[in-house]
Amino acid sequence: MLRTRAMTAVTPSPKAAEAATNGLVLALPKGRILKECAPLLAAAGIAPEPDYADESSRRLRFHTAIPELDVIRVRSFDVATFVAFGAAEIGICGADVLMEFDYPEIYAPLDLGIGAxxxxxxxxxxxxxxxxxxxxxxxxxxxxxxxxxxxxxxxxxxxxxxxxxxxxxxxxxxxxxxxxxxxxxxxxxxxxxxxxxxxxxxxxxTSRLIVNRTALKTRPEEIAHWIARFRDALAAA
Structure with a gap:
């Protein structure tokens, strides 16, 4: 249902490729969905720095209690772009954005059931x-x-x-x-x-967990680990 048109393949930038060696980045959308996904993040064991949820904060990138995972907070429409270009390996994104842009570089393994x-x-x-x-x-x-x-x-x-x-x-x-x-x-x-x-x-x-397909191929154990953690968090909800 989400794959509706083909697009030109996206080539990850050198900076995105370099960032991939320094841990994973999770892209989260600003606004209502950021609040709705907070319990899910907690259930998945992700505890970002406190001001990540403060919309007045000018910071956009935040460390978490997990050294190898950072969180970035961007516009909902931009989450898919950050993941498609490899600047973030995983993200939480509305199905509306996936339908609109239909990036072939994105795989959406989980319906998170939030943001309906x-x-x-x-x-x-x-x-x-x-x-x-x-x-x-x-x-x-x-x-x-x-x-x-x-x-x-x-x-x-x-x-x-x-x-x-x-x-x-x-x-x-x-x-x-x-x-x-x-x-x-x-x-x-x-x-x-x-x-x-x-x-x-x-x-x-609804909102989906999305991953970069290249990251899924080059870092399969790490990406599969986070898909499993989100799946377990959903099951426990």
């Missing part, structure tokens, strides 16, 4: 149900997921013109920027507050 939400299409409540998509050949959509959005509408024979936004998607229809939005939805309260309703669910999303 969905990628959804939404439109103004007063227009909901009145759009005949069967007669549309083109539609303008505001989203931070251009690839997912284009694929979704292309499957219905509709060309999606993407208005790329990284936030405040809910404003786009009311201000005439787009007819629809495609965004990540958890409760739907933000949609409702801005006069929108969810009309389609594209995919249900």
């Amino acid at each position: 939400c969905r990628i959804a299409v939404a439109e103004p409540a007063d227009a909901a149900g009145r759009t005949d998509f069967g007669r549309l050949s083109r539609v303008r959509v505001a989203s931070k997921y251009p690839n997912i959005t284009r694929r979704h509408f292309a499957a219905r024979g509709i060309q999606a013109e993407i208005v790329a936004l990284n936030g405040a998607m809910e404003l786009a229809p009311g201000l005439g920027l787009s007819r629809l939005i495609v965004d990540l939805v958890q409760t739907g309260s933000t949609l409702k507050a801005n006069g929108l309703v969810e009309t389609e669910t594209i995919a249900h999303v």
